[in-house]
Amino acid sequence: MKPTALITGASGGIGYELAHLFAKAGYNLIIVARSEDKLIALKxxxxxxxxxxxxxxxxxxxxxxxxYNRVKELGHTVQVLVNNAGFGLNGKFDELPLAEQQQMLQVNVASLTELTHLFLPDIKAAPLFDIPKGILNVASTAAFQPGPRMAVYYASKAYVLSFSEALVEELQGTGVTVTTLCPGATETNFFKRANAENTKLVNTTMSAEAVAKSGFLGFVKGKRVVIPGTLNQTLSIAAKVMPRSFSAKLAHYVDK
Ligand SMILES: NC(=O)c1ccc[n+]([C@@H]2O[C@H](COP(=O)([O-])OP(=O)(O)OC[C@H]3O[C@@H](n4cnc5c(N)ncnc54)[C@H](OP(=O)(O)O)[C@@H]3O)[C@@H](O)[C@H]2O)c1
Incomplete structure (x- = not known):
């Protein structure tokens, strides 16, 4: 029997590339997003x-x-959960519509948490395969610092990283690994959706293919945290050592 990987946000960008990688490695796929036409094209x-x-x-x-209920109705059991669906919004917190920011929290935080809670018992109970079982959560380098003009987005990604690293400890000895992928700026639809196409962030993008490959390999090796690219790794180390007030000012500068 082959294990099944459920990938959210597989209709484009990093999730689409992850779907190709998990398929190539032999996992059966369940692909999820709102755009059914794009998912069918990927299938x-x-x-x-x-x-x-x-x-x-x-x-x-x-x-x-x-x-979760649909997956069960269809008779599937999930052994790998990839929580990749997410989006950002660029603008001052009090000027962005609250309802849109709540939707972002629902996708980036609440649904990710609920899916993990719903699928984790099945993942734990699954037999060990020759390819890993576990969870791959997509956070961001935004998880390492405050992000003026994307305050809720950065905070949502800090949640994903903290939540995932706590689960790593809770799941020690169960055979379930939890990997957090923390990409920096990546060439996807993200910036258009976030209304951030004119920010300095877009000057240093990596390809979605390279980011997904890095995340997939990290997951297979059971790594805790994966930061794709030397520049992103360096900036993440810098964000950890510099005062948060200064890293907030720096993030404010590049997000303009
Ligand atoms: N691109 C970057 O610079 C960057 C950097 C760091 C982290 N990330 C993270 O990487 C992940 C993937 O983003 P991406 O860069 O690949 O952007 P993307 O190309 O915009 O892809 C986002 C994916 O999430 C899905 N999605 C969005 N809203 C959804 C909803 N309400 N319900 C279900 N699915 C939804 C989209 O599908 P539909 O629109 O079809 O629903 C799409 O498949 C996100 O979590 C993002 O925060 C991106």
């Missing part, structure tokens, strides 16, 4: 590979539970 690209498409909006309360 077609993977030809005869076993792929289940589930269109689900994870910004809605109850979206994670609906997704």
């Amino acid at each position: 077609n690209e993977l030809h005869d590979h076993p792929v289940t498409v589930i269109a689900q909006d994870l910004s809605k309360t109850g979206g994670a539970e609906k997704l």
